[in-house]
Amino acid sequence: MTTIVITGASRGIGRELASQYAAQGARVIGTCRTQDAADALKAELGSDAVTTPILDVSDGASVSAFASALGDTPIDVLINNAGVLGDQFSFGNMDYDAWTNAFAINTLGPMRVTEALAGNLVEGAKVITISSQMGSLLRDTQGSYPYRSTKAAVNKVVQLMAHDLKPRSITCITMHPGWVQTDMGGPSASITPEESASGIRNVIDGLTLAQTGSFIQWNGETHPW
Numbered sequence: 001m002t003t004i005v006i007t008g009a010s011r012g013i014g015r016e017l018a019s020q021y022a023a024q025g026a027r028v029i030g031t032c033r034t035q036d037a038a039d040a041l042k043a044e045l046g047s048d049a050v051t052t053p054i055l056d057v058s059d060g061a062s063v064s065a066f067a068s069a070l071g072d073t074p075i076d077v078l079i080n081n082a083g084v085l086g087d088q089f090s091f092g093n094m095d096y097d098a099w100t101n102a103f104a105i106n107t108l109g110p111m112r113v114t115e116a117l118a119g120n121l122v123e124g125a126k127v128i129t130i131s132s133q134m135g136s137l138l139r140d141t142q143g144s145y146p147y148r149s150t151k152a153a154v155n156k157v158v159q160l161m162a163h164d165l166k167p168r169s170i171t172c173i174t175m176h177p178g179w180v181q182t183d184m185g186g187p188s189a190s191i192t193p194e195e196s197a198s199g200i201r202n203v204i205d206g207l208t209l210a211q212t213g214s215f216i217q218w219n220g221e222t223h224p225w
């Protein structure tokens, strides 16, 4: 049975990924930040193959406790999905604590979790980090300093991680999940969580080591850096 770890599975894209993978018969480890959210997710998915541990990806102790609880569980797919938009401060009005927090979640979080679970990743495993087109350096846009910069930085982190894990035949990519109708994306977004998660699953299914270190969209197209 394929084992999939999904961070930030309490709602949005992560929750939908957990639901689709559970329906497919995978063993799903979907992390939540609170016990209430974990209980709700477990009840909704209703499968013995689903576990919903508590994890805050920005907290080193929480990540260590999560890794210890997993023991030597082999992991086939790790999806670093947890993320925050962060507050939308403008130039001259920046909240550096909030920006630092977004950095801890969006950039350091995927690194912390992947490092902590590296020993669990099987040969040929896939590590997917959900980034955003808003981190692309080619998009000459304005505003959203914390979100854009933390996603640009995590894209670089994934490129570096891909080199380090390639000798173990582990494929690491960063993904834009589309503009998705979640709490983060809002109701005007262009695709549903179902469409995004289904596209992400297709990309993961077809992923090969030759693609490691690349930036791919939910529909399978390569995204410019």
Ligand SMILES: NC(=O)c1ccc[n+]([C@@H]2O[C@H](COP(=O)([O-])OP(=O)(O)OC[C@H]3O[C@@H](n4cnc5c(N)ncnc54)[C@H](OP(=O)(O)O)[C@@H]3O)[C@@H](O)[C@H]2O)c1
Pocket (backbone or CB within 6 Å): 007, 008, 009, 010, 011, 012, 013, 014, 032, 033, 034, 037, 055, 056, 057, 058, 081, 082, 083, 084, 085, 105, 130, 131, 132, 133, 176, 177, 178, 179, 180, 181, 182, 183, 184, 185, 186, 189
């Ligand atoms: N929606 C879009 O249009 C869009 C576009 C591009 C990229 N993305 C990316 O896609 C991913 C999922 O986004 P979404 O739209 O599903 O967002 P969402 O609905 O706001 O859900 C975010 C998830 O991340 C979790 N999370 C936040 N901080 C965390 C932390 N410190 N530790 C662990 N979990 C944490 C949340 O848990 P709680 O419920 O406890 O808060 C929640 O499960 C994010 O990385 C986001 O940046 C989304």
